[in-house]
Amino acid sequence: MRLEGKVAVVTGGARGIGKEVAGRFADEGARVLVADRDEPAGRAVVEEMTVRGRPAHFAAVDVTVPADVERCAGEAMARFGRIDVLINNAGITADAWAAKMTTEQWDRVIAVNLTGAFNCIRAVLPAMFSQGSGSIINASSVVGVYGNIGQANYAATKAGIIGMTRALARELGPRGIRVNAVAPGFIATDMTAKVPEKVLDLMRARTPLGRLGVPADVAAAYVFLASDEAAYVTGQVLGVDGGLVI
Numbered sequence: 001m002r003l004e005g006k007v008a009v010v011t012g013g014a015r016g017i018g019k020e021v022a023g024r025f026a027d028e029g030a031r032v033l034v035a036d037r038d039e040p041a042g043r044a045v046v047e048e049m050t051v052r053g054r055p056a057h058f059a060a061v062d063v064t065v066p067a068d069v070e071r072c073a074g075e076a077m078a079r080f081g082r083i084d085v086l087i088n089n090a091g092i093t094a095d096a097w098a099a100k101m102t103t104e105q106w107d108r109v110i111a112v113n114l115t116g117a118f119n120c121i122r123a124v125l126p127a128m129f130s131q132g133s134g135s136i137i138n139a140s141s142v143v144g145v146y147g148n149i150g151q152a153n154y155a156a157t158k159a160g161i162i163g164m165t166r167a168l169a170r171e172l173g174p175r176g177i178r179v180n181a182v183a184p185g186f187i188a189t190d191m192t193a194k195v196p197e198k199v200l201d202l203m204r205a206r207t208p209l210g211r212l213g214v215p216a217d218v219a220a221a222y223v224f225l226a227s228d229e230a231a232y233v234t235g236q237v238l239g240v241d242g243g244l245v246i
């Protein structure tokens with residue numbers, strides 16, 4: 001098992017990619033804390049893992065609220081005694097043409113996708129500093145690299161994630177902490193269920209591998225970056241997009 005003995009905090013672990021990551025990490029031997037604002041769905045994920053004999057815990061967290069996030073890190077320490085991996089996966093969209101985008105739509109997406117990720121990193125650092133090791137993996141997107149119509153707010157956060165990842169890889173490397181990002185293409189989840197079928201067909205046609213991604217495709221990249229196989233990998237943005245943007 002590739003994550004044996006590690007403790008991982010997965011934000012947005014109640015659904016979609018995060019849910020898949022939580023399950024896959026548990027199967028690879030990690031003890032997992034699922035952190036999500038959707039309590040019923042998050043508890044169901046943990047229940048499923050517990051039934052399979054995997055140690056897991058749920059924490060109700062809104063990543064935009066620093067006090068929530070601090071409490072969550074405290075729960076991980078109390079429950080499992082260490083934090084080896086942070087998967088900063090919680091994210092939202094609130095799409096609109098720029099001329100019509102409200103300040104509330106702009107602020108909400110920045111608060112969850114970018115400030116939320118920073119809140120979580122700051123909260124796990126004391127544990128990682130005292131261990132002298134850690135792996136932080138942030139959810140970016142192809143949209144953060146190449147942009148997308150109607151997603152100025154979302155693209156700004158996902159590009160911001162890349163900048164933050166590289167800054168922190170430099171800052172935290174000397175403390176034994178690796179910081180990387182994953183940039184998925186179009187992955188079939190609740191988030192992309194809102195995208196019109198016509199647009200998804202276009203994406204399939206533009207993707208060399210000829211299909212949308214599935215959460216398992218992305219979870220495999222997270223496993224690699226979290227594992228000791230990636231011991232010399234930091235500051236990278238790993239595209240998981242079927243070749244969409246080459």
Ligand code: NAI
Pocket residue numbers: 011012013014015016017018035036037038061062063064088089090091092112116139140141142183184185186187188189190191192
């Ligand atoms: P999803 O919408 O299926 O799941 C997102 C999860 O995050 C949900 O469980 C939700 O409750 C949780 N969440 C949202 N706001 C939160 C908050 N303030 N505090 C705590 N939890 C919160 O999304 P999906 O598709 O699984 O995406 C996961 C991540 O991957 C996001 O960061 C997204 O931007 C990114 N991504 C997704 C792509 C896709 O095509 N689905 C493509 C590229 C990146």
